[in-house]
Amino acid sequence: MDPIRLETHGLFESDQAGAARPDTLAQQLLDVTPTVILLLSPDGRIEHVNPAFERLTGWSLAELRGREWFSLLPARVHDRIPRLFHTAGSGATRGNVNPILTRSGEERDIEWHDQVLRNEKGVQTGLVAIGIDVTERKRAEDTARRAEQALRDSEMRLRQAQTIAMIGNWELDLRSGHLWWSNEIYRIFELDPASFAASYEAFLAAIHPGDREMVNAAYTSSLTTREPYHITHRLLTPDGRLKYVEERCETDFADDGTALRSRGTVQDITVRVQAEEALRASLREKEILLREVHHRVKNNLQIISSLLHFQAKKVKHHDDLAAFEDARQRLRSMSLVHERLYRASDLSGVDMPDYLTGLAVAVQQWQAGRGRVAVTVVCDPLRLPVDIAMPLGLLANELLTNVLKHAFADERPGHAEVRLAAGTARLTMTVSDNGCGLPSSQMPDGAASFGWQLVRGLTDQLGGTLSVAVDQGTQVTIQVPWKDTP
Numbered sequence: 001m002d003p004i005r006l007e008t009h010g011l012f013e014s015d016q017a018g019a020a021r022p023d024t025l026a027q028q029l030l031d032v033t034p035t036v037i038l039l040l041s042p043d044g045r046i047e048h049v050n051p052a053f054e055r056l057t058g059w060s061l062a063e064l065r066g067r068e069w070f071s072l073l074p075a076r077v078h079d080r081i082p083r084l085f086h087t088a089g090s091g092a093t094r095g096n097v098n099p100i101l102t103r104s105g106e107e108r109d110i111e112w113h114d115q116v117l118r119n120e121k122g123v124q125t126g127l128v129a130i131g132i133d134v135t136e137r138k139r140a141e142d143t144a145r146r147a148e149q150a151l152r153d154s155e156m157r158l159r160q161a162q163t164i165a166m167i168g169n170w171e172l173d174l175r176s177g178h179l180w181w182s183n184e185i186y187r188i189f190e191l192d193p194a195s196f197a198a199s200y201e202a203f204l205a206a207i208h209p210g211d212r213e214m215v216n217a218a219y220t221s222s223l224t225t226r227e228p229y230h231i232t233h234r235l236l237t238p239d240g241r242l243k244y245v246e247e248r249c250e251t252d253f254a255d256d257g258t259a260l261r262s263r264g265t266v267q268d269i270t271v272r273v274q275a276e277e278a279l280r281a282s283l284r285e286k287e288i289l290l291r292e293v294h295h296r297v298k299n300n301l302q303i304i305s306s307l308l309h310f311q312a313k314k315v316k317h318h319d320d321l322a323a324f325e326d327a328r329q330r331l332r333s334m335s336l337v338h339e340r341l342y343r344a345s346d347l348s349g350v351d352m353p354d355y356l357t358g359l360a361v362a363v364q365q366w367q368a369g370r371g372r373v374a375v376t377v378v379c380d381p382l383r384l385p386v387d388i389a390m391p392l393g394l395l396a397n398e399l400l401t402n403v404l405k406h407a408f409a410d411e412r413p414g415h416a417e418v419r420l421a422a423g424t425a426r427l428t429m430t431v432s433d434n435g436c437g438l439p440s441s442q443m444p445d446g447a448a449s450f451g452w453q454l455v456r457g458l459t460d461q462l463g464g465t466l467s468v469a470v471d472q473g474t475q476v477t478i479q480v481p482w483k484d485t486p
Contacts, residue, residue, distance in 0.1 A: 036110065038129040044069045047126065056133060058103030072100045074107060097134060109135045159183060166268035172200060174251075174259045179203060188245060188268045190237045208234035208242070215247070223251060223259050232269070244273040349383035352392075356418055359393055363400045372413045373404055373433075379420040382427075388482070391458045392420070392429055398451050398458075399431035399476050407435025407474065427482045432475035438468065 031051050039048035046064045054060055057072070070078060077098055096114070099107040110131040117126040159182075162168050168184030179198040186193050189206050196202065204212050211233040222229040228250035235243040249264030360375045384392070396418050408414045416433040455476075459466045464480035 036131040036133070038069070038131065040069055040127045040129065042124050042126060053131075056102065056108060057100065074099050074101060097138070107135075108133055109138045163187070167265055168267075169263070169265050172262040174261060185266050188243070188266060189235060190239075206235060208236045210234070219249065219262075222249060223262075226251070226253055226257075243268065243270045245269060349385050350389035352382040352384055352389060352420055353377070353379040355389060355393060356396060356420060359396055360400060360418055363397060363404065372411065373408055374413075374415050375400065376415070376417045377419075378417065380422045382420065382422055384427075388427075388462065388480070391462050392427070392478075392480070395429065395455060395458050395478060396431060398455050402451060403431065403433045403435065403474075407433045407437075409436065422482065425481065425483060427480045428477065429480070430475055430477045432473060434473040437470045437472070438474040 033050065034052055036053040036056055037048075037050040038046065038053060041047050046067050046069055049059075049061050049064055057064075080098075095111060097109055097111045099109050101107060111134045113130045115128045115130075116124055117128060119125050162182060162184040166184070166188065168182040168186075168188060170182065170185055171180045172178070177199060179200060179202070181193070181198055183193075186196070191206065204216060207215055215231060215233050218229045218231045228248065230246075230248050232244065232246050235245055237243060246267045246269045247264060249262055251262040252260045254260055356379050357377045360377050364373070364375055400416060400418060403416045407416070414433060414435050416431070416435075419428075419430045419432075421428050456466065459478055459480075462478075462480045464478050467477045469475045469477070
């Protein structure tokens with residue numbers, strides 16, 4: 001390379017053929033250095049590479065000499081790198097990173113430090129490029145950059161989620177006393193982070209005065225018991241408005257029991273609390289209205305019963321008079337349901353043990369022979385809706401009245417039982433006695449009496465089945481489909 005005369009730079013000397021070659025010391029340095037060294041001609045062709053370059057790329061010097069340098073670059077940088085090369089004539093360039101292709105097609109990122117070579121006349125004779133393989137470092141940086149971006153994205157999503165859910169998180173270092181709040185907690189408390197001296201005492205000061213002692217007691221107790229706590233309390237905003245928050249907290253402890261760090265969440269539940277209060281107020285209004293409805297229905301039934309009583313005074317025939325009395329008794333059993341509901345603390349259903357017991361007592365009072373026949377009520381702890389409870393009450397009234405009227409006609413003492421039990425899919429009510437038994441002519445299938453017609457009709461109304469067994473008395477069983485709903 002006589003025209004370039006690189007030996008004037010002290011790195012290379014010319015052989016007899018005029019080609020530039022490294023001197024002995026330079027050759028030793030080039031052979032052992034881990035950096036890659038590349039010597040290019042002014043037109044960008046490879047004139048020399050060191051062993052590190054050969055090891056990195058998998059190409060030998062013999063294969064590379066005379067080859068255009070840009071052929072080792074990925075296609076996507078073919079425009080950018082030649083421009084850099086052709087503008088490098090002004091002097092040294094440092095820190096440019098670009099990828100090169102190895103023989104296997106792998107890309108390696110190289111950080112180049114370039115120096116233009118000139119002869120004694122100042123004419124550019126070539127370019128020496130010293131490179132460091134930064135592929136792994138760049139990958140690590142890219143990984144770190146992606147992780148950092150993922151962290152920023154995660155924090156942003158967390159802030160968005162906290163804003164939507166109106167829930168923030170906090171952390172208190174019990175050793176330093178430093179309290180950290182998320183942005184959402186500042187928003188909930190309506191405090192400026194720049195002017196708020198975050199500490200446990202400052203947090204207590206932001207709580208409604210009426211709740212501070214309760215909140216402080218809950219937190220200090222959790223430090224003693226080492227148990228998390230969950231509490232709802234009020235806030236008093238700087239402009240005097242009332243807010244409700246739900247707070248949860250747990251604490252980390254050292255092996256010796258020392259409290260180290262408390263972490264928790266605060267959620268704004270003001271809207272929920274206000275909605276619950278409005279719902280409770282609405283329910284109270286509806287409950288008052290429903291009680292009034294039951295009261296009025298009961299009074300109306302009693303009025304009808306009284307009218308029947310006065311009308312019965314004009315009836316002379318015994319059977320007609322008995323029909324009036326039966327009607328009054330049925331009205332009383334219906335009125336008893338509304339009376340129980342009017343007095344009950346829970347209007348969702350009728351307390352069946354209380355209702356059937358009261359009904360049995362009333363039937364004994366209405367019928368003759370109450371001193372001779374003992375009536376027992378056995379009932380599962382059930383609360384049934386009115387549309388089931390009332391037909392069952394009417395059935396119990398009819399059947400028990402029939403027992404007191406006919407089962408002990410010889411005026412001997414006896415016993416009757418009303419039983420109501422709940423199965424998995426049905427209710428079973430039985431009315432039984434140890435009386436004289438039901439004659440075949442009075443069996444429900446063949447009887448034409450109004451009482452049995454009413455019993456069959458009410459059973460059909462409930463979608464149930466009716467059966468009668470006569471054996472040392474009579475037992476009437478009614479089964480009704482039913483599904484318990486918690």
